[in-house]
Structures are given as structure tokens and as C-alpha cells.
Amino acid sequence: MEKATVVVVGGGATGVGILRDLAMRGVDVMLVEKQDLVNGASSRYHGLLHSGGRYAVKDQEAAKECIIENTILRKIGKSCVEASGGMFICLDIDREQDPTYEEQWVQGCKDSGIEARQISLDEAFRLEPLLSRHVVSAYLVPDAAIDGFRMSWQNVDSAKRYGGRLKTYTEVIGVITENGTVKGVKVRDYFSGEEYEIACDILVNAAGGWAGELAQLAGLEVGVQPDKGTLLAFNQRLTSHVVNRLHKSSDGDIFVPHGSITILGTTSMSVPSAEDTSTAREEVEKLMSIGEKTFEHLRDCRMLRAFAGSRPLYIPPGGSLGRGASRGFAIVDHEKQDGLKGMFTIVGGKFTTYRLMAEKMADAVAAKLGNTEPCRTAEEPLVPEVSEADKKAARKYFPAYGTDLAATRLGPERFARVTETLKNNPEKRELLCECENVTVGEVEEMAKELSSFRINDIRRRTRLGMGTCQANFCALRSASVFARVGRDEGAKDSLGQMKEFLQGRWKGIRPVLLGRTIRETEMTRALYELSFNVNGHRIGGDKE
Amino acid sequence: MKHTDVIVIGSGLAGLTAALASARQGKSVTLLSYGSSSLSLNSGLIDFLGYDDSHKAVKSPREGIMGLPETHPYSKIGMEEIAEAVDFFRDFAKEYHMPYHGSLDKQILVPTAVGTLKPTCLAPHSLAGSESLEGKKKIVVAGIRGLKDFYADIMVENLKKSLGDDLAYETIEIETPLTGGRDITTLDVARWLDTPEGVDSFSKQLLAYKGKKDTAVIVPQVLGTKGHACYLTVSSRIETDIVETTGLPPSTNGLRLNAMFRQALRDNNVEIVENTKVIGSKCEGKACKCVIAEAGVREKTYTADKYILATGGFYSGGITMRSFDQPEEPIFHLPVYSVKGEENWSNEQLFSDKPQGYAKTGIMTDETLRPVDEQGQHVLENVFVVGRDLGGYDLCFEHSGNGVALASGYKAAKM
Numbered sequence: 001m002e003k004a005t006v007v008v009v010g011g012g013a014t015g016v017g018i019l020r021d022l023a024m025r026g027v028d029v030m031l032v033e034k035q036d037l038v039n040g041a042s043s044r045y046h047g048l049l050h051s052g053g054r055y056a057v058k059d060q061e062a063a064k065e066c067i068i069e070n071t072i073l074r075k076i077g078k079s080c081v082e083a084s085g086g087m088f089i090c091l092d093i094d095r096e097q098d099p100t101y102e103e104q105w106v107q108g109c110k111d112s113g114i115e116a117r118q119i120s121l122d123e124a125f126r127l128e129p130l131l132s133r134h135v136v137s138a139y140l141v142p143d144a145a146i147d148g149f150r151m152s153w154q155n156v157d158s159a160k161r162y163g164g165r166l167k168t169y170t171e172v173i174g175v176i177t178e179n180g181t182v183k184g185v186k187v188r189d190y191f192s193g194e195e196y197e198i199a200c201d202i203l204v205n206a207a208g209g210w211a212g213e214l215a216q217l218a219g220l221e222v223g224v225q226p227d228k229g230t231l232l233a234f235n236q237r238l239t240s241h242v243v244n245r246l247h248k249s250s251d252g253d254i255f256v257p258h259g260s261i262t263i264l265g266t267t268s269m270s271v272p273s274a275e276d277t278s279t280a281r282e283e284v285e286k287l288m289s290i291g292e293k294t295f296e297h298l299r300d301c302r303m304l305r306a307f308a309g310s311r312p313l314y315i316p317p318g319g320s321l322g323r324g325a326s327r328g329f330a331i332v333d334h335e336k337q338d339g340l341k342g343m344f345t346i347v348g349g350k351f352t353t354y355r356l357m358a359e360k361m362a363d364a365v366a367a368k369l370g371n372t373e374p375c376r377t378a379e380e381p382l383v384p385e386v387s388e389a390d391k392k393a394a395r396k397y398f399p400a401y402g403t404d405l406a407a408t409r410l411g412p413e414r415f416a417r418v419t420e421t422l423k424n425n426p427e428k429r430e431l432l433c434e435c436e437n438v439t440v441g442e443v444e445e446m447a448k449e450l451s452s453f454r455i456n457d458i459r460r461r462t463r464l465g466m467g468t469c470q471a472n473f474c475a476l477r478s479a480s481v482f483a484r485v486g487r488d489e490g491a492k493d494s495l496g497q498m499k500e501f502l503q504g505r506w507k508g509i510r511p512v513l514l515g516r517t518i519r520e521t522e523m524t525r526a527l528y529e530l531s532f533n534v535n536g537h538r539i540g541g542d543k544e
Numbered sequence: 545m546k547h548t549d550v551i552v553i554g555s556g557l558a559g560l561t562a563a564l565a566s567a568r569q570g571k572s573v574t575l576l577s578y579g580s581s582s583l584s585l586n587s588g589l590i591d592f593l594g595y596d597d598s599h600k601a602v603k604s605p606r607e608g609i610m611g612l613p614e615t616h617p618y619s620k621i622g623m624e625e626i627a628e629a630v631d632f633f634r635d636f637a638k639e640y641h642m643p644y645h646g647s648l649d650k651q652i653l654v655p656t657a658v659g660t661l662k663p664t665c666l667a668p669h670s671l672a673g674s675e676s677l678e679g680k681k682k683i684v685v686a687g688i689r690g691l692k693d694f695y696a697d698i699m700v701e702n703l704k705k706s707l708g709d710d711l712a713y714e715t716i717e718i719e720t721p722l723t724g725g726r727d728i729t730t731l732d733v734a735r736w737l738d739t740p741e742g743v744d745s746f747s748k749q750l751l752a753y754k755g756k757k758d759t760a761v762i763v764p765q766v767l768g769t770k771g772h773a774c775y776l777t778v779s780s781r782i783e784t785d786i787v788e789t790t791g792l793p794p795s796t797n798g799l800r801l802n803a804m805f806r807q808a809l810r811d812n813n814v815e816i817v818e819n820t821k822v823i824g825s826k827c828e829g830k831a832c833k834c835v836i837a838e839a840g841v842r843e844k845t846y847t848a849d850k851y852i853l854a855t856g857g858f859y860s861g862g863i864t865m866r867s868f869d870q871p872e873e874p875i876f877h878l879p880v881y882s883v884k885g886e887e888n889w890s891n892e893q894l895f896s897d898k899p900q901g902y903a904k905t906g907i908m909t910d911e912t913l914r915p916v917d918e919q920g921q922h923v924l925e926n927v928f929v930v931g932r933d934l935g936g937y938d939l940c941f942e943h944s945g946n947g948v949a950l951a952s953g954y955k956a957a958k959m
Contacts (some may be wrong), residue, residue: 495702514867531587
């Protein structure tokens, strides 16, 4: 039987943070995740690295944590953070609604240690020309954008250097207990359906929106309310800063620029299951009508897609739901609470404070194990940086703007390998994804990894297919490259992979199928349905 | 302000057909074109009807079309005019040196770049796949070194499922002098094959298969940009059947078709006005008096007795929609039909056995292709609607886009 001292369940930011933290303390730790990494709320959110400004009035504890962690993540995760800076804007309607809020907010930032600098309206419109002229005051704060996919994979890469192990597409289907003590977990392989056991001394439930279901497998109850947030991605940078409305936190009032796109979010809606990542037209309309207050011409911008994820809100007995519920986190020691030895649940919190949550959780686990190593996750960078000299040497092999992007995506070891590939095989310099500047060489590097089972797994690590064309051109290419070099047997089904990849894009496109988005969809269908007949039957009626 | 008998707005396949057919009837024609037309994204294969409403493969497009509902554009056009349009197109293609094969009575199956087969009605000889592949024992897939978007090995894997794995398959790679710079497209290779050196080199590299009657060579769409000249030369040199596939844009065959049409339009004195975006119109009662176009920084007006709207539906901005359930036609503000409600607008699966509701959005017409309102009354008497602007059909689902474009363009010209 496979064995690890600690098994962590859930490949979101919290889970990978714990994996890294414990591995760095020398603990034998394994993470299991039922899908690919960051399939839940850790990627299905707006990718905002909070300054804490958003919590400055309501929850100063959270605000203080945010600004401290914000500073740490900028240092340890340089290549995941786009230090765009943030702007809080107060609209005339905001001021009318609550004339005292701005003052409270300024004071709250001050008390929480967040630097909020007021700027003139001229300055605000110079920095963000598309802003509504209904803005009455503006402040700059140290918000930033953060790439949830990359941050999480870099945690794993770091953990692996210390012996941490990862199994994706491995779902926990049972918790094995003996005499009130956890002995291990029973898991199922997503692709083969094979079921087997993994022994452990301590089980950490970091399953986010699924934490309640996992607890049930051990016969326990954990109050987790999945709270769905829907977001819209626009096909351009509408802003250069993160733009927040300066009012009591509400739906759809944050714009976060990422690379070549902008994300608008988010809504808040209790749902029965974290699996519900659907988006209704009503939610899109709601976000648009709120977003239009900040950027009045929003409706003329092309939407790329909509997506949704569930915040795992922790509900202690008698607690409240929705936006009123705490964004804080909780650690439950099930030995103390339920008399089950060797199991913890960590739930709630937010992406910005994932490292702190992991630290607290690892402290508790280490204490049980008698491990006295200190936490070092705040000091050591997730991955070493690619040196300027290496980047310079690589420039002649990468596409014009592609070197820096590839360096941040790949980290030093993979970057060195890809550079070598491109140097020796000029045909691998071909751009497989023009929108995100990804070469054939880079896609091959990721396609060969043992954790790549589907094109979507490669997408999350390269950004392939996430840009303007939403996979119109790279679906054919990536399916072909994957079929050629992928290690998993499933990679060989190029048509199946291609269809699955396009279907994944379609899921997000469908709720925003308005005029400009339809143009792109018509292109997708004309290429794949008409020209390639991937939906076709053979003459005679047999399905292909 | 210049006046012609006919103004055609839009230079995709429907617009080009409408302009040519009008001119051939002795009308003076102005073609207003914005951008580089959709032909570079169009396979240039004329599909009429590949699948019925339940997604069953249609063996005879003629019979399939007879069974379509009244709301379908083909039902408005009528079988007689559709058949005439086919003859019109075949005669014109032959005259301009790229004869098209096929008929309304059966499907030609064209190999695609992913190794599936695509049904179509009319295809130039180089793309008339099943006609050349019939009875072959060996398939050679010839890739081009450095060519983007053509993966011979993957294509063979899927071809085995489409054509059967009892055939022998081989892949080879053709060398060209084009490597070493930017990514190479099919169009680059096709231009190389327009030159005598290109054809020489290409044919020589295929000599191993010379005269092998049981073998077919499949290549990406690279056999020259000018009609079927290159296809004829290569075929006669290697004396073996050679077949092109469909592929990602740029579509060499779409551009061949475009070049052919443009030549024919010039020969028939059609005035082509490029880079002109029509943004509105002036109408009095049920008559359009002129259309207004943006030409650079100026606005210009064009007048005619008859206007043919071929602006390409959603695909080309001929229909827009800023808010759900409110599609608009921005030039004449014609009533636009669409299915209403979120649940009808699209399917959960991108590819399935059901047409996509949104795709049926478009302008409804009577049998003369004049736009009508919900009561079936004419909105404008001298405006005709063709191609993708028409409502009531999902061309990607049923494989009918170029057929509707051709037949409606032809009919509108006759009205």
C-alpha cells in the first residue's frame, strides 16, 4: 500500500500551500486532487491580490492579513504577480448612498497599514482614461493581479524539491479509520476507475467547496456553504490598474487586468454544490449593468467568456451566509471537536492569504507530529528567477514578446530546456498559440509532463487557448502535438481531445453569446464543424 | 453621386455571385466591399446540404432540400432556381479555368486536415476527394517541412478510421526553400508552386509514386493560387491522383475562388469599391433611395434601383446584438428574426445532434428574397437579402452555407 505521513486533500491554493509548507519542514506529505490543480475557487475568481482595501471597513483583521501577505507574495512569487497597482474610485451615486463611507474607508486603511493615496480626478482620468466621469474621488492602493494557476503549480514545484508528492485526477472516495483514528484514504483514479488505498497518519481536508462532502466520508459534519461567484472576461485591457468601487463591498464592482484581458467580478450566490460552475444570462446582465457604472462603454467591448467558482464559506453554528459571512478561515481539529484522531479540516479564507492559512495548518500538523522545524514559506521564493543573462541569450529563439512571458510561465529549469529545444530545432519555434505567444517547444515541454492528461491541463500551465481566439487555431495544433508527444494513452485520441478542449471553451462562451462573441463562435464552428467535420457522421449514417 | 442599376453590399460568396449574375444580365453593378471578404476563411467548396435537422447524413442534397421546412432559405429560393444557380456557377468556373465537379444528387467526400471526411456538392478537381480516392489501395500523405497546421501523422491515424485501416498508409515530407524564416502557411507554399521551379521541385519529390494507379497522394491546400493550372501540371507529371485537404485559414482554395470571381467581375464591368463600410441608408416609404458609406474619413452615398444585402450576418457584422434577444440589422434596420430566451439560444454541447438556436438569427424574406416583417409584409420593395444575412438555418450544423450563398445570390440577381 502507498503511504505518506500526511495526506492533504484538495489541489487548490490552500492545499498546495500546505503541501509546500510541510515538505519544507521535512514532513513526508502527499496531495491528492480529484481533477487537475486549481479546479475550484483558486482559479475561478478574479485573480486579485488584495491590498486589503476591500476589507478596510468591514473586517480590519482580514485587511491586515491581506496587506502583509500581499507584500510576501510579491516577494516569493514574482513571476505570478503583475504589480499593476489598484485604484479605488468613488462614484457620485456611491457618495449619495453613504456620504460617510469614504471617510471610514480612509481611516480603515490607515488603521490596517494599507497605503491609500488620494489622487486628483485629472490624475485618475489620465491613468484610466475609460473611467466614467461620474467619479468624484480616487485613491491608489497596492492591489495587484495574480495568476492562480501559476502560483499553485509553483507551490507544487517548490514542494517537489523537498520531496512533496502530488496526485491529480485522484478522488478520495473513503476515509479509513480504526478505533477512532485515521489510518488512510481510499481513492479512485479518474481515468482508469482503479480504486486503491493510501495509508497516512494525518489527513488534512483542504477540499474547499467540497470540504463538507469529504468530512462526511469520515462521518463528520463541517459547515461549508459553497457561495458561487460569477465573473466576466473581456478581450482587452480596459484598465491598467485594478479598479474597485469605493463603497460597501458589493457584486460586480472590481475590474482586474490580466495580461491582455480584463476580468470583471463578482457575484455572490449560495449554491447547493461547489460543482455548480454554470452561469445564467441573468448573472451576466447583472454584472454588465453594475460594470457599466465604472466603464460606461462596457457593452461595446467583446466578452471572451464567463466563468464561476464557489467560495467555501465556513459556517459555524448560527453563522450567516453570503456576502455577510466571514471571509476569514477556520481550522478544525477533529480530535478535539469530534474525537477522531489524525484529521483536520481547513476551510474559508481567500486566495491572497493562502500562504498564511497553510502556515497555521502546517503548524498544527507539525505539532501533532512533534516536528519543530519553523515555517520558511514566507522567505524562500517559490521558484528561483530566470536570470537576465539566460533571458538575453534566449531572446533570439523566442517570438518577439515571448521570452519574458515564457520565462515567467516556465521557471528556470523548464525555461532552460525549452530554450535548448528551440535553439537546436528551429521548427519548434513555431507559434502554436499566437494569442498568448506560446511556441510548439513550450507546449511539448508541458505535454510531456506526467500530470498532463488533457489539453486543458496544458492550457492551465501555458495559457494556451485563453486569449482572443479562444482556441480557434490552437485546438487543432495542440491536439496534434499532444497526440505526438503526450505520455498518457488518452493523448492519442486527437479528435476527442480537440472536441473536449473546444467544449471547455464553449462552456464559458455560451453565457455571453452576444454579437461580438458570436462572430468568434461562428469562426470556431465554421472551422471545426464545417471545414473539419468533427461533428460529422459518415455517409450511410454511421457516426464517426 | 453615381447611380447604377444594382448595388451589392458585401463581397463574400453571396455578394460576389449576386454581382456577377446581375452583371451578366446586362445590369450596371456597383459592389461595395469592406475588408478583405470572407473568402480567405472559406473552403471554397460548395456544400448544399450535408446533414438534416436530426443530423443524419444527407445522401442526395436535392432530396434533402425538398424536405426542408418553409422557413428555410432554400424553400424560399426554390429548387428550380437552385439548380439554375448550380449550372451558372459550373459554367462560370469552367470558363475561368477551375472547373467544379459534382451535382446536387450526391455528396463528394473531401479529406480534411484532421483526417475526417467532409461532405460537399461541388468541388474543384483537386479537392474532389472521394472521386479520386475511390478504389485506391494506398494513401500517401505528403506534409511540407515547416508548414503550419498540417500534421501528416495525426491525419493518417484518423484517416484509418474514415477510409478503413485495410488500406496502406505512408507519410512523407516535402522539402521547400521556404524554411528558416517565419512560420510557413499553405498560401506561401501555394505561391511557391505558382513558379516553374516550385512545380518542378514538388513533382520530383513525388516521382516515387509515378504512374501508380492504386495510390493517391494527399497534400495540404498548396497546389497553386491560380485556378487548377498547378493541379493539372503536377497530376500530369506524376500520373497519380493527387488530392488536397481542407485546412485552417488562409484557405488557398477560397482565395482561388475569390480571384476567379474578381476577374469575372472586372470582365463584366462591375465597379468594385473597396474599403467601404456601409453604415446606413435613406428610405422613403418602401423604397431605399441611397446607402451611406464610410470611406476613410468621409461619408459617401451610393444610389441604385435595386440593393442586394450580402453583409454576412453575425459573422461579418451584418447583424449585431449588444443586448440579449435584440439583434439588429444596422444598414436598413430590417426586422431580424431570432429565437428568444436563454434556453433556446444555444445548446449545452458545442457539437451535438441539434442545430444551435442563435445560428438561425437572420432576416426573413418572401420568395423574391425581399425582407418581410412578422406579418409577412414587405418592408422594402427594392432591397433583397442573400447569404448569411438570411434567417432560419444553421449553416455550420447542416453544411449549407455556400449553397445558400450561391443560390440566393443568383436568385436575387434575377429578381
